[in-house]
Amino acid sequence: MKIQIVLTDGAIRNSYINLRGHLDKFADRFIGAADMTRKGQYLKLDVGSGVSFETDVCGKHQRFRNRSVLKVLNDRFNFVAGDVLVIEQLTEGNWKVSIA
16 A cells, blocks of 8 residues: 655745545545554654654654655655655555655
């Protein structure tokens, strides 16, 4: 399964990956509450070059809670608004994040 995410200026500036409209692709156990007291189970995001991150999905804001993912990718690719990320499920709980 693949998800395509179009990056906005705000997402790039604030280092978040907006999952709005795609939460149904993630098992409920990976989705946490807005506050840090009820986080979901961590899933793994592989960004290539041997780098991966663990994060849950913040249900309220509908984005990955760990913002380091986009920060690392932005350092590599210097995103501009309109660039597209591809988030591909490898196995349940394991995803690959790349640029389209």
